[in-house]
Amino acid sequence: MAHLEAEFNRLLQLAQAEGSQMGTVRDRIVQTIYREAQDIAEKAVKLKGKAEDVDRMIDNVVTSKIWGYPLMLALLSVVFWLTISGANFPSALLAEFLFGLQDQLTALFQWAGAPDWLHGVLVLGMYRALAWVVSVMLPPMAIFFPLFTFLEDLGYLPRVAFNLDKLFKKAGAHGKQILTMCMGFGCNAAGVIACRIIESPRERLIAILTNNFVPCNGRFPTMIAMAAIFMGLLVSNYNSFTASALVAGVVVLGVSVTLAVSWILSKTLLKGIPSTFTLELPPYRIPKIGSLLIRSVFDRTLFVMMRAVVVAAPAGMVAWILANIQIGGLSILAHLAGWLQGFGCAIGLDGFIVLAFLLGLPANEIVVPILIMSYLAEGAMVELDSIEALRELLVNNGWTWLTALNMMLFSLLHFPCATTLLTIRKETQSLKWTVLAALIPTGIAIAVCFVVAQIVRGLGLF
Amino acid sequence: MGLTAKSTGIYAFLEDLNQSSVKADAIIALAGNPNTGKSTVFNGLTGLNQHTGNWPGKTVVLAKGNYLYRHKNITLVDLPGTYSLLANSADEQVARDFICFGDPDATVVVADATCLERNLNLVLQVMEITPKTILCLNLIDEAKRKKIEIDIAALENILGIPVIPTAARDKTGLKELREAIHQTVFGKRCNHPKPMVYSENIEVAIEKIQAEVENLFQGRINSRWVALRLLDGDTTIIQEMRNYLQRMEPKDQPVSETYKEVECCGSFGSRV
Amino acid sequence: MSAAEFELTRLPVGKRAEVVRVGSVGSMRNRLLDLGLVPSTVVEAVRKSPAGDPVAYKIRGAVIALRSEESRQITVRSLD
Numbered sequence: 151m152a153h154l155e156a157e158f159n160r161l162l163q164l165a166q167a168e169g170s171q172m173g174t175v176r177d178r179i180v181q182t183i184y185r186e187a188q189d190i191a192e193k194a195v196k197l198k199g200k201a202e203d204v205d206r207m208i209d210n211v212v213t214s215k216i217w218g219y220p221l222m223l224a225l226l227s228v229v230f231w232l233t234i235s236g237a238n239f240p241s242a243l244l245a246e247f248l249f250g251l252q253d254q255l256t257a258l259f260q261w262a263g264a265p266d267w268l269h270g271v272l273v274l275g276m277y278r279a280l281a282w283v284v285s286v287m288l289p290p291m292a293i294f295f296p297l298f299t300f301l302e303d304l305g306y307l308p309r310v311a312f313n314l315d316k317l318f319k320k321a322g323a324h325g326k327q328i329l330t331m332c333m334g335f336g337c338n339a340a341g342v343i344a345c346r347i348i349e350s351p352r353e354r355l356i357a358i359l360t361n362n363f364v365p366c367n368g369r370f371p372t373m374i375a376m377a378a379i380f381m382g383l384l385v386s387n388y389n390s391f392t393a394s395a396l397v398a399g400v401v402v403l404g405v406s407v408t409l410a411v412s413w414i415l416s417k418t419l420l421k422g423i424p425s426t427f428t429l430e431l432p433p434y435r436i437p438k439i440g441s442l443l444i445r446s447v448f449d450r451t452l453f454v455m456m457r458a459v460v461v462a463a464p465a466g467m468v469a470w471i472l473a474n475i476q477i478g479g480l481s482i483l484a485h486l487a488g489w490l491q492g493f494g495c496a497i498g499l500d501g502f503i504v505l506a507f508l509l510g511l512p513a514n515e516i517v518v519p520i521l522i523m524s525y526l527a528e529g530a531m532v533e534l535d536s537i538e539a540l541r542e543l544l545v546n547n548g549w550t551w552l553t554a555l556n557m558m559l560f561s562l563l564h565f566p567c568a569t570t571l572l573t574i575r576k577e578t579q580s581l582k583w584t585v586l587a588a589l590i591p592t593g594i595a596i597a598v599c600f601v602v603a604q605i606v607r608g609l610g611l612f
Numbered sequence: 613m614g615l616t617a618k619s620t621g622i623y624a625f626l627e628d629l630n631q632s633s634v635k636a637d638a639i640i641a642l643a644g645n646p647n648t649g650k651s652t653v654f655n656g657l658t659g660l661n662q663h664t665g666n667w668p669g670k671t672v673v674l675a676k677g678n679y680l681y682r683h684k685n686i687t688l689v690d691l692p693g694t695y696s697l698l699a700n701s702a703d704e705q706v707a708r709d710f711i712c713f714g715d716p717d718a719t720v721v722v723a724d725a726t727c728l729e730r731n732l733n734l735v736l737q738v739m740e741i742t743p744k745t746i747l748c749l750n751l752i753d754e755a756k757r758k759k760i761e762i763d764i765a766a767l768e769n770i771l772g773i774p775v776i777p778t779a780a781r782d783k784t785g786l787k788e789l790r791e792a793i794h795q796t797v798f799g800k801r802c803n804h805p806k807p808m809v810y811s812e813n814i815e816v817a818i819e820k821i822q823a824e825v826e827n828l829f830q831g832r833i834n835s836r837w838v839a840l841r842l843l844d845g846d847t848t849i850i851q852e853m854r855n856y857l858q859r860m861e862p863k864d865q866p867v868s869e870t871y872k873e874v875e876c877c878g879s880f881g882s883r884v
Numbered sequence: 885m886s887a888a889e890f891e892l893t894r895l896p897v898g899k900r901a902e903v904v905r906v907g908s909v910g911s912m913r914n915r916l917l918d919l920g921l922v923p924s925t926v927v928e929a930v931r932k933s934p935a936g937d938p939v940a941y942k943i944r945g946a947v948i949a950l951r952s953e954e955s956r957q958i959t960v961r962s963l964d
Contacts, residue, residue: 194770426916
């Protein structure tokens, strides 16, 4: 056994002695190969005239001092606008279909003479959670991912990193982090995987730990609903534009927190020299739309969707069971919420909201349905047909605009979902960083909500 | 050193590869710089849906796919896009380890025809490891548009390996690529890749240790390349060589099939 | 450093220069070498990012952006 290794070590020593005499072996190797490449290219490649450099012309606009940033913001807005407004209609359609199917399922269970609890666990718990997740998540993702993939395949995203690198450098992070954040809008787990494009371990870890501050598809619907409710509670007359602006404000806050936390991490836990930044700006290429659609739908949309479905099903079952098993006249859910009430109140929320976030750990999109279910106490998740109905329900349960605001903030800043955490575990190969990835955002979320609640109450606004 | 090194990294992947339901007649590695349309070539050959992008170094997971050509089942392994096999990123290590220690039956390097000089860097590095290298000159349509003309015959002649121009987006040239792979693996075709000649002191140093390296690895890996890496003193590759030796030791197998074929080409060891 | 040699950082956009030496060490050096930044390589400054840093250079046919920390380590000689 040891024979080969000893032999190898001997050879290694010999080689190192030789190598050290020569000095920079690597330099010579690389230089020789590149010279050879240049030589061969000169022999085999001919340039027949000069083609117009379209890429350069595009880049003159895309990365210009004047147009660079506005264009980026405009594109981001267009992607969001298309995603949000384009998803509304198919979402409603899907919900109608899936919840219609639920009645059929109920009928089937009754026909088969199944016990109530079985119908409850499977249909009212599991199926409803699935129906909700699919109808809320699928349409926006089916729009967002192809759009994102289009920009990616086009070659635009590296330009974004080029434009924004200085900002990230100041925060001790890598310019490519912005791309992992863009991906995070679709799904934080996907965003965490995307962090592989960052070569240096330190900057990559920073990107992984902060990806959660970008609200993913599962949280976006919550943000939009809360923005509408907040505006509705604050002023009697508001338009959807101000609500959208509020959502945009929350996204900007998320980006600011990302930069701040990145900066703090790079000064404390992840101290170190910024590593090399080399970024290729590849030629622009118009993607083939057909294959782009197939790939983004199958590889990204359905992939992420399936993962959410797998965690939502058991979560729906557990939530139903907790809401329907009564101890001393109160459901377990209500008991748990009671214990959390004091804490929830201190951070401007209530016990049910905190519990919904905890039960929503498997997937962010089931937080609101669980919350509604607990308020209604009817023991199953429902979809309220309008935002007004939802507002009424919430106000009846003691909500103020502070609750809506803090719900948004908590949703933006709190711990990543279980899928994202598992992905972080896989990507970092470390339990320590996974735990930190949950603790850092949760700590920030609690602190921010607490401060906001105290200020608002201190000012006597409530 | 324990047994742990044996089933991690490349070896875990190889074991996984061997256990797949369809037994492959040949395993082909697909290497290339980022942004060369490598994944499009991969999809075009295998029909497997896999994401391609313009982002440098994005394909980090090793994807594999199969296709049938002339009754042979070919497994294609899509390596991460890299500029080189020398540097320190995880991507480059994965690509290098697979080409060097994974013992693929052939390695296809996808190059961007609009930017050949830069891409040749990787091609030449792969050619140093294995003579069974095929150059897939992708984006040839784009090169034409940019008024770049490439003399394929001359390139083939200089490099000493098959050069196949393709435009994978339009599936142009993929049939020829399949044929070239088939010929390289199953045919009589022998490549004679242009050897890299380094400065005299490096060549002298290589010569000093090459014979012993050849003995140590029983001719299973290219001894000239190993000698060069040892001189370079790259720690990651040295660790990988230790792992390789560890795996080699208990078995003492007869010299593998591939090695014999390679030997017929006379490209390992004896050539400078 | 002779008079005609200067740091790559100081190469104006649109101008070309030839690499004289790469001063960085360790993994940064290897990375730059792999991009083809070896002595006698011709480099052209293509554009600055809106914030002034990083700067994109045309290196052996590809456009590569480098931060000033990296380009400062590269000594070049003007070709224009």
